[in-house]
Amino acid sequence: MEKQKQRGEFDLIKELFVPLSKNSQGAFGLEDDACVILPDPGFELVVTSDAIVSGVHFRSDDPPDTIGRKLLRVNLSDLSAMGATPLGYILAIVLSPEHRGDWLDSFASGLAQDQRTFALTLLGGDTVSTTGPSTFVVTAFGQARRGSVICRSGAKVGDKVYVSGALGEGALGLMVLRGELPNLSDCDTKSLVNSYRIPKPRLALGKRLTHLASSAIDISDGLLADLGHLAKCSGVGVDIQESLIPMSKEVQGLVSQIPSLAQLILSGGDDYELAFTAPPRNQEAIEAAARDVGVPVSCIGTIVKTAGVRCLSRDGVNISPDRTGFTHF
Ligand SMILES: [Mg+2]
Structure with missing residues (x-):
């Protein structure tokens, strides 16, 4: 998560997101400019991305932990359709003021819960602020035996x-x-x-x-x-x-x-x-x-x-x- 875009960003990353990355060496504790992903020998990377926007894909009264979980799960669903097994994901957050504080804590707890359920790790991302609706983008990485993906x-x-x-x-x-x-x-x-x-x-x-x-x-x-x-x-x-x-x-x-x-x-x-x-x-x-x-x-x-x-x-x-x-x- 590179460059400070606003005061408090580093604290937010340290408190909420570094703990989500600790199972992957290639995430470098979210301190580097990029992550490294190494699929098992004989496997290839399968990559997908899905965005959700406040007011379009989730409702303001949805519990924030379920929003985090659904964001991960819709990406994992795309990996499942290709026959891939999840490895990790990158999260880009474009945050409006209404979703700072407790809301974001709960959102991150939903991510933590489903990381455990589906055995994957946060590998990197970016956090910026907006005056528009909050937007969350996950890019998920999976692996499948070379040549075996279902199209x-x-x-x-x-x-x-x-x-x-x-x-x-x-x-x-x-x-x-x-x-x-x-x-x-x-x-x-x-x-x-x-x-x-x-x-x-x-x-x-x-x-x-x-x-x-x-x-x-x-x-x-x-x-x-x-x-x-x-x-x-x-x-x-x-x-x-x-x-x-x-x-x-x-x-x-x-x-x-x-x-x-x-x-x-x-x-x-x-x-x-x-x-x-x-x-x-x-x-x-x-x-x-x-x-x-x-x-x-x-x-x-x-x-x-x-x-x-x-x-x-x-x-x-x-x-x-x-x-x-x-x-x-
Ligand atoms: Mg799909």
Whole structure:
């Protein structure tokens, strides 16, 4: 974290961020101009970056520790989609006055908690101030065996399409926070909000898929939108069956009460589950890998020649909504 940009910056780094770097020699206690990362022999670096902006990606009333955790987890989710194992991360902080003090302490405690959960270390970064909204940028580094990363471009006609976990909880959690789902039980409310604030990156599953999946992506923008990215990169199309999309009991219950929520499961985003494809011969190995890592996996469709993504009802009617997912611009 180079050069003092404002009074107190060095104290802040020493108190909050140097402790987060102490498990890595290559971080040099955050005292040098850059860090050094050495992947294991036979491995290559896999790098991703995600930014979050106050008022856009998090709400002023979100607990700050969960913001820190989500910031790390969305980056780890991208690493998981490539089949990589996390090593460390760099954090750039552009801070507005409202987020100094206790807020930042709690944010850093969330980072510390998830560093322990996912075995990675802070390696460096920068801290500056702004009069605009606070912005946090993480660049995460992972490693994967040379030549083993899973790309979006590998899907082939005839491959099966899978998703991990269950969909819709993150998007419904955001609706709860916006007050758009009143009358839920406290238990449902808590669980949905938790899914939105603290997604679960599927690192163990992603790693196991390196030899099994032909392509993969993490579902951040929405199932249909992200399958669309994957299909476009692979030069193929996707047909999925609505009835095969995995939902938790509580989400299923909500959709049967309010049928218009069904389109949110397809295009709501914030799932951070993996969507991936694999040749049919790998089905048993994929099911075994899913059992080993304790993450359910559902086959929801097939890769086809015709470009685009179609979600089909039980009678084969295309029910894809017009809006397939989140876009920033
Ligand atoms: Mg992604």
